[in-house]
Amino acid sequence: MTTHPNDADATPLEESCPDCHVSIGQYHVEGCDVARCLATGLQRLGHAESCRCPRDAWTGQWPGEAECLELGWMLGPGLPDLNRLMTTATWDPAAHRWTLPDQQNTTDLPTTVKGEPR
Template sequence: MTTRPTDTDATPLESACPDCHVGIGQAHIEGCDVARCLATGLQRLGHATSCRCPQDIWTGRWPGEAECLEFGWMLGPGLPDLNRLLTTATWDPVAHRWTRPGNHATTTEGDSR
């Protein structure tokens, strides 16, 4: 039986990006190591200059942490399994988020539509 993650599994929100120091809800500054390419889900730094993806916004969480928490892919409280996310999940360039393998659309609760 799989248990659902709880709020205690999540790390507290960080008010500013640890690299470019923008606040929650603000676009990362060009050259930020934390920002993601919203077309691929991978690190934006060094991605193709021809990519016309929108700017990534700082949410207060490390990229992919929310999906790891949602999928139950945690190594321990506050420790998302980002390696599993990057090797197992699929990036949805329309929703700008990772999805479980085989899921094309999810609700906010993570249940398949």
Template sequence: MTHPDQTPLEERCPDCHAGIGQAHREGCDVARCLATGLQRLGHGACRCPQDVWTGRWPGEAECAEFGWMLGPGLPDLHRLLTTATWDPVAYRWTRPTAEGDTR
């Protein structure tokens, strides 16, 4: 579902030019490690599945879902990386629960 704060889908990854639903190419700096949610490039040989281009910058959908936007089309990725938890099974960021929730 598209959130009103999100930007339109980008047909191609801005770095490796993979199309929506296609795996990022080796060396792409946009690709994420699906084990950690962090940048795949430069963290050694990764054995997790290949990340695919969704048409959105990694984490943008979760920021919109959580209401963590700095403005229209501007996700608060810093807050996402420092507050949310990566779910290596669902391959997405999850909102903090109860005590640590900083809505």
């Protein structure tokens, strides 16, 4: 294991995926429970075969842990509040990460919201 470089609340980086055992930076193996659909942010296992999302790579952290650290949503050292992330944040398919709803990439949204210019 490698320690996370910047945050005392972070869990140590795992050198390999706990399910499919690929190394950091490698794509998860088909059928891996940890891999995410990069179109939805949800578990890739069992997602629609018609989904043309790119493959997910192992980062050394559980999916969503980095976002919990950034948002300060930790239950304690090494315990990201993934439930809060899933119920409060929104998946940004362009950035392939969870964001607060007001932080999403807005390039594809209309220039007005409820009649008011952005």
